[in-house]
Amino acid sequence: MTEAVRAIRAKKALPFTMGGDHSVTFPILRAFEGSRPITVVQFDAHMDYRDEAMGVRYGHGNVLRWVRELDWVEKVVAIGIRSLRTRQEDYEASRRDGNTVIPAWDVHAHGVDHFAADLPEGRDVYVTFDIDGMDASVAPGTGTPEVGGLSYEQARRFLELVCTRNRLVGFDLVEVNPSFDPTQITALLSAQIMIEAMGFVFPRGKN
Ligand SMILES: [Mn+2]
Known part of the structure; x- marks a missing residue:
């Protein structure tokens, strides 16, 4: 995977990757060795x-x-965190490493734009989009679905704020498991999310 992403980067193309489970993000980001510092935005x-x-x-x-231990990753901004199984020590370790955590319930309480100042601006940004960041009602086809997650409109607005105010260097969307979703709405939503992200990076008429 690292070699494949290196080859994409060598062509000055923007890697968009589909998982697979979330472990793929590490070998992908290893391919960015020597790049400018990267902020990773995690849904x-x-x-x-x-x-x-x-x-x-x-x-x-x-x-x-x-990922955070890679020398070229300066920070992680995590959006949509809400699992009851989240361990306090993991949260504290992340905060100690200088990361930002935006829980889903805070997004529901305050709206997406309330968190604009917590998002990177003017940075090189890599987006890793775990589909379980979305609410389980719109993305049931995943191994560990969680209720209380992001709506499509909330995720799209976060993507807009992240992709238009930074230089996107890569994107992955992971944890889609079509065998758990006979309706295939999860795959449909995932494709839509990737297209929206591309649209924010390459707006019509500008490229
Ligand atoms: Mn994940």
Whole structure:
């Protein structure tokens, strides 16, 4: 995966990757070695910040922890966090590392634009979009769905604020599992999210 993303970057193309589970983000971001500092914006119900989960270090439950340790990753901004299984020590470890955590309930209480100042501006940004950051009612086709998540409009507005005020250097969308979703609404939503992100980066008439 790292080699494939290096090849894409060598062509000066923008890597958009579809998972797979969330563990793919680490090998993708390894391909950015030598780049300018990158802020990672994570959409997710879970922090994925455990040092180790069931004996696994480089799995989908700890991917952001290892991403954050890459020399060229300066910060993680996590949006939509809400899982009841979030451990206090993971939250504290993330805050200690200088990351920002925006829980889903705060988004529902205050609206997306309330958090504009907490989002990066003028940075190189990589977006990792775990589909379980969305509410389970619109994205049931995933391994660990969580209620109380983002609506499509909220996610789209976050993407607009992130993609139009920064230089997007890469994007992945992960954790879609079509076998859990006979309606395929999850895949439809995921495609729409990726197209919207591309649209914010390459607006009509500008490229
Ligand atoms: Mn995740």
